[in-house]
Amino acid sequence: MKNPRVPQFLAAAMVAFAALAADSRAADPLPSWNEGPRKAAILAFVEKTTTEGSPDYTPPADRIATFDNDGTLWTEHPMYTQMAFVIDRIKTLAAEHPEWKTQQPYQAVLENDHKALAAAGEKGLIELLMATHAGMTTTEFEQIVTDWFATARHPRFQRPYTECVFQPMVELLAYLRANGFKTYIVSGGGIEFMRPMTLQVYGIPSEQVIGSSIKTQFEIRDGKPVLMRLPEVNFIDDKEGKPVGINQFIGKRPLAAFGNSAGDRQMLQWTAAGQGARLMMLVFHDDATREYAYGPADGQPKSLFGAFPQDLMDEANTQGWQVIRMKDDWSRVFPFDK
Template sequence: MPQPLASLRWPACLLLLTFAAVPLHAAEPLASWNDTAAKAAIIKFVETVTDEDSAGYVPPEDRIATFDNDGTLWTEHPMYTQLAFALDRVRTLAPQHPEWKTQQPFKAVLENDLKTLAASGKKGLLELIVATHTGITTEQFEAIVTDWFKTARHPRFKRPYTECTYLPMVELLEYLRANGFKTFIVSGGGIEFMRPMTMEVYGIPPEQVVGTTIETKFEMQDGKPVLMRLPEIDFIDDKAGKPVGINKFIGKRPIAAFGNSAGDRQMLQWTAAGTGPSLKMLVFHDDAEREYAYGPANGLPNSPFGTFPQDLMVEAKQSDWVVISMKNDWKTIFAPEKD
């Protein structure tokens, strides 16, 4: 007989008793955050919703926290990681596609002509995505993505993209989970591009990843069922699509939401409109030295990746959303390199 509930939990229970003997400073939460208003806002919020005697108490099952990914949990410059992946895939697949030598936007990718590539706009981007992300099974795509994460390196930081994650945000994920929160990613990125790495990198399992999806089709190949990835977008999880995605995939309103760009505005509005306390935060990239600086808010340079317009800054101030200054609020940006 499999073990019944009570006996199953014995070893875990004993483990926790051992754990409790570890000095508390070993688990100092939010250690990479400076002692500024941003950190204080997080702690005050968590104190409130976990305190059963507080009017703002929220039972654990309703402690839903949603995180944008690009620019909120990991670096999105000099380009979205998924775009870097798509460009690498074009280079890898080029020998099988001699026509790409003369066909845009592929020609631009192969010639490293980013200006022409950018000029191809959304249409060009979609062509790249179709060529590199579809026409294969979900299992094949997962294997390709997993392999790519192992070998690809960020051009500036010379580290795997999966190490270009913000340590303070990873600590925040852990801190929220330690306080009974269920943490979700709600990203404009491809859901199946993220899922192969989110558990290892963020402690977030595949079923808690919401993102942009493409159509898939169930079919039999040599008597084996597969899901083929079709060249058609199913759902874009960005801007006004984020509350839609949250409602569809999660079915509960978050009480905490974290973003960094105009794509996250509606997610924060949706979170703010709940009853009871909620925490809304935006990461502002104002640290060119340790990471990147872009806006165009506050006079920083504009960026095609992760635009933070001035009116978002205004809305944040008016709405009591907390803007995180990477420069001032974070002691460290990235975790130390692994050996």
């Protein structure tokens, strides 16, 4: 005769096993990171800076981590997200500016002439930025950006740009905050372009976003105070500007800094120069199947956006900075990946 208690025992064992498996998964704060030296470096850094009694223990008030945005927290190809916004805005505003049909760099945008657009260089880019970012109040610009994020789609992934974020980095942000770190975005992108989405997407409030900016001016319009966005550059938060922005807006040297390109070099150098435990990491895009592959470090294709030159790779290897190789270190790239 069959023992009626066996099925009950097996059922209980299966439940217990499932619970243990769930606990194991829950215990891993970085489930989208493959086991390896990069994940181990993150875990070790957090443990030694947050464990009381450790020689590298750092009080919560000094636990600062800074992150570049484009190419570090979300995809920056086939072009920077803000550039896609600029192009869409030029096309939207073109009906009000018939002269743009024969005037560069606007003509290049309207005709999708990427070669002519690239030839316009930094001067042309600034002209496009001013035409699409200035001449309105800060409130009006915020609404335009918010509406665009709600409707725009990435050309390859056909997802909202706000979904084209790197899941491993989102996990890293949450893990650091859970251990008393304050996380900041320090990006060459426009500060008021990023702020409308950073809390929802990254859990980073607007006051912890540092970026490039144009000048604003206080005015009274229709009896109400407003801040008008002027067609003048105020601050470029890139390269040497990043440590300057960190000092000006945070007032403390980061314990950890994360980037992905030559534009982040000085931020990592500034972070590394501090005393005690430090963590400097660079995301290297080498996975054309799941995202994109570009460098030109280590023989990857050259890139107009987020270039990672060989001398940066050499500096990282010499200085002991961690290089996150997307293909090897991440089991999952985007939140929508299986």
